[in-house]
Amino acid sequence: MWIDAALPGPATIADEGTAVFVSGEEYSVAPLPHDDGSVQIITVLDSAAAPERFDYDFSSTSNVTLEIQEDGMVVILDDAGGFVGGVASPWAFDANGVSVPTHFEVSGAKLTQVVDHQSGDFVYPISADPYLGQNLWIYHTIDIYNGQQRVNLRLSGFGTTISQPWILIDYGWPEALNRSPLMNSVLTSKATMRQQFDCHAFGSAFAGDWNLEKFRPNRTVVWSFGVAIHRCNWTTPDQY
Known part of the structure; x- marks a missing residue:
């Protein structure tokens, strides 16, 4: 299974070696792979002008179905109903650690994280963190x-x-x-x-x-x- 996170703009390398993709829309994205095969996609919103919707398209050698669970987690299943991966429950926090309303939406093999940062009085930057994994x-x-x-x-x-x-x-x-x-x-x-x-x-x-x-x-x-x-x-x- 792989994912198209529509990474914005050219990549720059942060001091610790992380690739950071900077958009022209007041946000940036930094994928952080882990040893267990999981990856965090850190999205940092710089101001209220940043968008509120971020799309992730999933692909595999066969069709996949995305199902949102009661706690907000997303389970990714193949045609036979087998587990091929998942996305942890969504979260987003502002610069003071205040929780920002966020949720997932699914359409086919596309996952959208909605970060409702324009609805409140939050301190920027705001970080959102889809956390994707395949191995339990x-x-x-x-x-x-x-x-x-x-x-x-x-x-x-x-x-x-x-x-x-x-x-x-x-x-x-x-x-x-x-x-x-x-x-x-x-x-x-x-x-x-x-x-x-x-x-x-x-x-x-x-x-x-x-x-x-x-x-x-x-x-x-x-x-x-x-x-x-x-x-x-x-x-x-x-x-x-």
Whole structure:
């Protein structure tokens, strides 16, 4: 998947080596790539004369569909409904750190960030930051714990921005399975592995690394029973 951000004007190189594209319309854009394959597109609005709408066109080897979620995040799906990427919930702040109203709109494969900076009394410059990513995981290993296999997963920087657990459950699980044949084999070898995965998804903001341990029993009641005590590390099938 790739993106056409319609970068304005010629590029200049900032002191830290970042390419900055300066427009003639009172704004500039600086793409910031990250090691996990994600990229931030920093848009800086210099004055009230800057536009309020910024378009991003997505392309892939097949058609893609953009879906806005309840928290404003955008999920990008292929024709088969598979996850090919996403854009974190939008934000914009003025020079004093005051939040500026902003939201996404979608039309086909085009994403538009609307920054309503002309509607209020804000201090310029204003920064907006679409954050795009494809990989939910940046790290995975398999080791032995308590005599049985353990899968260790770490969310990417983009993955940590996701606040809706169902996205990690629906799309993070297939991505983990596809990391390697061995990973697929271990994760599907016992029901407790998926149960622990789902439990971690609901507590991802506090989970750190996800350690999925095969020695733990399969749950015979939903894992959410007693979660405040076991914290996804249960030792019995129906208690804690």
